[in-house]
Amino acid sequence: MFFLIIQVFANHIIRSSSLGKIKWMSLxxxxxxxxxxxxxxxSLHHEQDDFGDTALELAMESELYFFGLIGIVVFYTLSKLAERHRYRSGATIEDSFFFIQTSLFFIYNMLISYIMFAADQTTEQVIFYGVAVGLHFMAVAHDMYRENNKKYRKYGRFMLAGGILCGWLIAEFTPHSSIALSIVFAFISGAIMFNVIKHELPSEGSAHLPTFIISAFTYSTVTLLLKLFFDW
Known part of the structure; x- marks a missing residue:
């Protein structure tokens, strides 16, 4: 429910908050x-160790990192193909770009949601890491809203929320394979890295540097302390 609320109402939350858009994006x-x-x-390093122990005579020391690379390449390629439609003239082309991009992020949200709920984590871990994922959903939503606010409000936010819901349903009602989970985690990790760099690293003109620095080091410090004291 937290993810769905974030996805559907992200831009309303940003606009109505006293924090301001620039600080929200920097946070x-x-x-x-x-x-x-x-x-x-x-986590990717840990998954690689487990993958090597369970999978296979053919297991090497870097196959999951390769799936992470595939995640980056796939989302970069699809993003560039979608952008080609964006700069062509005509309403039909513009609609095509929007729905290609939205379908891409439907799959993206579905895989992130699936990993969040299918992984073997405690409720406390899911809540803590869910904050970071929720803010990531918010940043991606705002970026898509800026590009086409009318269609995003009418269709896009509900399609992306649908991806989150589908991921949760798959995680809840299908059997889990540790090997498949590791591969999906590696793939979506690469995709997250690409999208964080593309959508969330604020440009010079739209960044609040103190907020960015404080949030990065505060979250890192808290995460490391939780790992130290609670063996996360």
């Missing part, structure tokens, strides 16, 4: 960068 960017370095990369 989300700082936490997102921290999330990559203190959670995603260590």
């Amino acid at each position: 989300a960017g700082g936490i997102a960068v921290s999330y990559i370095f203190v959670y995603i990369l260590p």
Whole structure:
């Protein structure tokens, strides 16, 4: 429910908050960068160790990192293909770009949601890491809203929320394979890294540097302390 509310009402939350858009984006960017370095990369390393132990005579020491690379390449390629439609003239082309981009992020949200709920984490971990993921959803939503606010309000936010709901349903009602989970986690980790860099690192003209720095180091410090004391 938290993710769905964030996705549907992200831009209303940003506009109505006294924090302001620039600080919101800097906050989300700082936490997102921290999330990559203190959670995603260590978790990917841990998954690679487990993958090598369980999978296979053919297992090497880097196959999950390769799936992470595939995640970056796939989302970068699809993003560039979608942008080609954006700069062509005509309403039909503009609609095509919007729905290609939205379909891409439907899948993206679905995979993130699936990993969040299918992974073996405590409720406290899901809540804590869910804050970072929720802010990431908010930043992506705001970026899409800026590009086409009318269609995003009418269709886009509900399609992206649908991706979150689908991911949760798949996680809840389908059997989990540890190997498949590791591969999906690696793939979506690469995609998250790409989208954080593209959507959440604030540009010079739209950044509040103190907010970005404080949020990055505060989230990192809290995460490391929780890992130390609670063995996350």
